[in-house]
Amino acid sequence: MVRGKVQMKRIENATSRQVTFSKRRNGILKKAYELSVLCDAEVALIIFSQKGRLYEFSSSSMQNIIERYLEHAKEDRNITTGAEEQQHLKHEAAFISKKIELLENAQRKILGHNLGTSSLEELQEIDSNLEKSLKNIRERKDQLYKEEYEKLQLKEKLLLEENAVLCEKSGLEHRQAQGKHKEIGTGSRSTLSTEVVTDLFIGPPITRNGP
Template identity: 60%
Template structure:
């Protein structure tokens, strides 16, 4: 029976099983995305060169940025894929129809989560995952929004002030008229 120990007598370190779940920290998530995206693109290139495989890889980041790799024209590969997809059976056609919908639904859910996160941040809540740069950016947006609100408020005041002064004058005249009537 082979001994699992190395020549030094120490057992080799084995990496534990990593639980796959969304990374909560935005900075860590972005770093991981960049590293894994680059690794995936490198593997796609290596597979195409080593095995003479024609391939295309499309990646959309959480913010909607496009990353792609194709061994030839992306358009040609996609047309070839569509041609193969049309040849599939009717049950596969249903799956092909459902896949874009579920992909679109997942994108909508991600966008909703992003918008919800933005709302919380605007309200000054759940800021733990924000970097200093993100907080400065958020502060600038809030200050700009506050300036816009103040400008609109002053515009409304400028419109309403003459109307209120006119109303005040009218009421004063009416009150004076009533007082004159009572005095006579």
Template identity: 65%
Template sequence: MQKTIQKYLERTKEQYAGIDVEQHMQHLKHEVAMMSRKIELLESSYRKLLGHNLGTCSWEELQNIGEQLERSLKNIRSRKAQLFKEEIEKLQAKEKFLLEENERLCEKVRF
């Protein structure tokens, strides 16, 4: 009797495990489909930002793309200005150091 119960439990466990795997596979397939759709939408958006396939866009879509590009351009210009400012500060510090070094060398030559 114990062997029969043990076999029954093992078989039902295998059946439930099979169901769990099947449900998991369905879940993964669903996730793959959703991710594929997201990738497709992102690629389409990317192409539109590059100026491709704009013929299918409505006026509102084009307006949104233009605004997004303006914001991006503003961010790029801001970062560029920041880098220029940092570079100018570095060069000014280097200039100051070189002027001081030049003064020291001139003092050594005089003595």
């Protein structure tokens, strides 16, 4: 009797699903054992049931086989990653090289070289870009002039204030000096007015008679 072909999809009936799991599990465990014996291969098999129950088979130490697998998987990932990164760098280098070439060509055209191959649209675009550049340059120049003018105005203001302070200080010192000269002159006149004039006479004193 020929067994019918089983359709590869999830078995909806829970009982049938459990029976099929048990049969297939035992079959695959048997095949793993046969492979390890017949071919002298290291085989490790891990199965978790739907309910989380663990079934395993290993031809030697399960831990050693898992560690060996992880080691090889890491090497494969490094090789793959290195190749992918190298390929990515090649693409990036080619893209940057192409971009540099385009920029150099555009720069030469802006400077007025190699315009023979330029179309009317390209020439109009270059002209428009030059106008924008000149406008930005003029605006920046005007801004710098304005900033410099404001700095000079501030400097002039500070110098005027400093000059006013110096003038005020100089005038105060001049007035103080004049006051000191006046005090010295007044003192001299007072000294002269308090001097007593005395004359020396020899002989009898002169008697004054009344009228």
